Amino acid sequence: MTEDMTQYPLRLEGDDAPMIRFQNVTKKYGDLTVLDRLDLDVAAGEMVTIIGPSGSGKTTVLRMLMTLEQIDAGVIYVDGEPLTHMEKGGRLVRGDAQHLRRMRGKIGMCFQHFNLFPHMTALGNCMEGPVQVLGLSKREAEERALELLDMVGMAEKRDEHPSRLSGGQQQRVAIARALAMRPQVMLFDEVTSALDPEVISEVTSVIRALADQHQLTMLMVTHQMGFAKEISDRVVFFYDGSIEEQGTPDKLFDSPDKERTQQFLSAVLEAT
Amino acid sequence: MSYLEFLNTYGEALIGGSLMTVAQFVLAALVAVAAALVAGLMKLAPVKSVRGIATVYIELFRGTSLLVQLYWVFFALPLFGVSLHKFTAGFLTVGLCFGAYGAELVRGAVASVPKGQWEAALALNLSPARRMWRIILPQAFIIMLPPWGNLMVEILKGTALVALISVADLMFEARQINSATYLSAQAFGTALILYYIFARFTVTPLMRWLERTMARRIGKG
Numbered sequence: 001m002t003e004d005m006t007q008y009p010l011r012l013e014g015d016d017a018p019m020i021r022f023q024n025v026t027k028k029y030g031d032l033t034v035l036d037r038l039d040l041d042v043a044a045g046e047m048v049t050i051i052g053p054s055g056s057g058k059t060t061v062l063r064m065l066m067t068l069e070q071i072d073a074g075v076i077y078v079d080g081e082p083l084t085h086m087e088k089g090g091r092l093v094r095g096d097a098q099h100l101r102r103m104r105g106k107i108g109m110c111f112q113h114f115n116l117f118p119h120m121t122a123l124g125n126c127m128e129g130p131v132q133v134l135g136l137s138k139r140e141a142e143e144r145a146l147e148l149l150d151m152v153g154m155a156e157k158r159d160e161h162p163s164r165l166s167g168g169q170q171q172r173v174a175i176a177r178a179l180a181m182r183p184q185v186m187l188f189d190e191v192t193s194a195l196d197p198e199v200i201s202e203v204t205s206v207i208r209a210l211a212d213q214h215q216l217t218m219l220m221v222t223h224q225m226g227f228a229k230e231i232s233d234r235v236v237f238f239y240d241g242s243i244e245e246q247g248t249p250d251k252l253f254d255s256p257d258k259e260r261t262q263q264f265l266s267a268v269l270e271a272t
Numbered sequence: 273m274s275y276l277e278f279l280n281t282y283g284e285a286l287i288g289g290s291l292m293t294v295a296q297f298v299l300a301a302l303v304a305v306a307a308a309l310v311a312g313l314m315k316l317a318p319v320k321s322v323r324g325i326a327t328v329y330i331e332l333f334r335g336t337s338l339l340v341q342l343y344w345v346f347f348a349l350p351l352f353g354v355s356l357h358k359f360t361a362g363f364l365t366v367g368l369c370f371g372a373y374g375a376e377l378v379r380g381a382v383a384s385v386p387k388g389q390w391e392a393a394l395a396l397n398l399s400p401a402r403r404m405w406r407i408i409l410p411q412a413f414i415i416m417l418p419p420w421g422n423l424m425v426e427i428l429k430g431t432a433l434v435a436l437i438s439v440a441d442l443m444f445e446a447r448q449i450n451s452a453t454y455l456s457a458q459a460f461g462t463a464l465i466l467y468y469i470f471a472r473f474t475v476t477p478l479m480r481w482l483e484r485t486m487a488r489r490i491g492k493g
Contacts, residue, residue, distance in 0.1 A: 066395050104397045115392035119410045119490045129396035132406060161490055174392075181396060 005092045008075045010082070017080050019044040019185060019217040020065065025074035027060055034060050036241040037074065044184075047211050047218045049228040049249075052238030053264060058221045061238075062187045065219065066109045067100050079106055079184060105133075108183035112190040114170040116162040122149060122173045123158040129181045141180075148176035152206050168199030172206055179210075186210070188220040192227075200224065207231065225268055229253050237261050278458045282449050289445030290466055296363045296431040296441055297470075303367025304374050304427055311371065312378025313404070326375065333372035339433050341365050346437040362434030362441075370427045374420065381416035382408055414486050421479035425471045432467070442466055 008023060018041035027035040035057045042048050050058040063069045064076060065083070075092065076083045085092040086099040095103070116125050126145035130136040136144070149155045152172040162170050171191055178186060188207065192200045204227050210216060211231055222228050228235055229249040236246040237256075245258045256262050273281075307329075314326035333341065346361040356364065385408050393403040435444035446463035450456050 066391075068391055068394065101397060101399070104394075107395075109395040111388060111392065111395075113388055115386075115388035117389065117392070117407055117411075119414075128406065129398070132402050133397045133399075163490065178395070 003073050005075075005085075008082075008085075008092055010087050010090070010092065012077050012080045018042055018077075019046070019079060020219070021077040022061070023075050023077070025064070025076060026072045027057070027064060027069065028072050034241055035064075038242060040236065040243065042217055042219060044217055045215045047220070047231060047233045049220045049222060049232040049235045050238055051222065051225070051228060051235060051264075052244075056238040057241045058238045059189055062109065062189045062219060062221055065185070065187060066107055067104055078103060105181065106183055107185045107187065108178035108181055109187040109189065110171065110174050110178055110191045112193050114162070114167070114174045114194075116170050116174055116177070118162050121159050121161055122154055122165070122176075125162070125173055126177045126180045129177065134181065145176070145180055148179050149173070151179075151209070152176045153202070166199060167195045168202040171195065171203045175203075175206055175210075183216070185217045185219065188218065188222070190221050190223065192222065192224055204231075223268070225253065225265070237264065239264070273455065273458075275458060278455060279462070282445075282459075285445045285449065286442065286462060286466070289440060289442035290470075292439065292441040293428075293431055293443075293467075293470070296359075296366065296434055296439065297428045297475075299363035300366040300370070300427050300431055301424060303364055304371040304423070307368055307371025308374025308378050311375035312382065315375060315379045316382060329368075330372045330375050333369045338366065338369045338430055339436060341369055342433055342437050358434075358437050358439050361437060362431070362439040366427060366430050366434065370423055370430060373426075374423055377416045377419050377423070378412070381412035384415055385411045414483075414490065417479065417483045417486060421476060421483070424475050424479055428471050428475055429467065 012018065012021060020040075020042040022038045022040040025035060025038040026033065038057075038061070040061070050061060052058050060069060064071055065078070067083070071084050075085050081103065082092055082095070083100075083103045084095055086095045087093075116122075117128065120128060123142065123145055126148060127138070127141040130141035130144055131138060134141075146155060146158065149158055152175055154169060154172050154176065157165060157169060157173075162173070165173065175191075191207075192203055195203065204224065207218075207220070208231055211218060220228070220232075232249050234246060235249050235252045237244050237252065237258075237260075239260050245252065245256060245261045247256075252261065253265065256265065279286075311326040311329050314322050315330075317323055317326075342361070342365045345356060345365045346358060349356065349361075382404075389407055389411060390403065393407040398407065431441060432443040435441055435447060438444065442463055446459045449459040453459070
């Protein structure tokens with residue numbers, strides 16, 4: 001598929017430029033179109049939550065931002081620069097490995113199943129990126145890791161391996177690990193879905209503190225509607241590969257315009 | 273001649289042969305590990321020709337007899353200008369042969385590390401080499417240790433064939449004693465016991481210890 005790339009700006013400029021922009025982004029798996037010409041902006045410091053039925057493409061949005069998935073059309077911008085593409089001779093071409101590595105440094109991600117490195121302690125997990133990627137000294141990296149482990153309430157478990165930690169504890173370490181890279185954008189992909197109900201609040205309270213105290217831009221996919229309503233600046237409802245409706249949490253949860261949104265929310269509320 | 277007398281007379285030769293077997297085994301094991309690692313990782317490479325080279329190596333060494341390989345390396349290669357000392361030819365060939373089996377263990381273990389680990393390593397922006405070396409291989413190592421325990425015993429037993437290119441290992445000494453004395457039961461019986469002791473009470477416990485140590489290091493001990 002050849003696409004006319006001249007329709008996309010080489011970079012986003014101006015004070016009102018978003019931290020993240022999806023412009024006309026399409027993602028397909030074979031014949032299946034997961035995302036269909038998606039346009040979505042997220043402002044710097046904004047907390048946006050994506051909700052929607054499974055298979056609606058919401059996790060794909062985060063995975064494309066983390067460069068875990070390639071896109072089939074369109075351009076994603078992060079911090080004013082194209083993420084999926086790069087400028088070459090005055091036009092946009094696919095980003096090469098080096099470009100992706102540079103851009104990836106702006107983004108951190110937490111996963112549904114934590115994905116901590118099992119052969120490293122909590123501290124080791126949090127030091128790995130800073131030492132191996134950012135080139136920090138062991139001492140600097142340890143200092144930074146301990147500060148973050150303390151923030152997520154895991155300083156005492158610093159020397160434990162993931163197998164000795166509960167799901168909630170592992171997820172908190174995973175958040176500290178991602179933050180240790182000092183990203184500008186944090187992605188939370190169903191971070192409470194694999195947790196026992198009684199430990200969900202450990203994790204949500206950490207995210208809440210992050211949203212309150214830091215200037216991070218955050219994009220979250222969740223099924224915790226109460227949490228989404230309370231914490232988000234904006235909620236986006238995905239349906240079948242595109243945005244069906246978006247708005248402030250109060251608007252979207254209390255008086256949604258679209259029928260599909262109403263149906264989804266009443267189905268979810270009934271289940272909980 | 274009683275068995276005690278037999279041991280008295282030929283003990284020294286058998287001990288010398290045993291030491292040679294140990295040396296051949298240790299070196300062959302090192303060659304096998306190195307070859308398995310290289311070929312196993314090459315099999316996972318995105319470039320087709322790289323995978324192809326690994327496949328040729330694996331097929332060649334797995335698909336033919338170790339004894340023929342030994343003869344090839346020791347007797348036929350010199351015809352092409354490559355002369356190896358019998359000691360080197362011995363452990364190198366045994367190592368390469370079992371390395372071909374090990375390559376499949378490496379490939380399988382790396383492939384069975386959960387996808388989430390690759391993704392987390394990528395999300396942390398680790399370079400491809402560091403992803404493999406620091407995140408994936410340590411986990412793959414733990415997964416493949418038990419089958420490597422088997423392979424190590426196979427390597428030990430495989431070294432007996434180097435006797436046939438005149439490396440003076442345990443099997444070689446046993447054959448020498450046999451042809452000089454016709455005390456077949458004593459000569460080969462002792463060799464049998466020594467191989468068994470070495471495999472059962474040295475190689476296997478060592479591998480088990482390694483498994484336990486590694487399990488403990490990831491907090492599963």
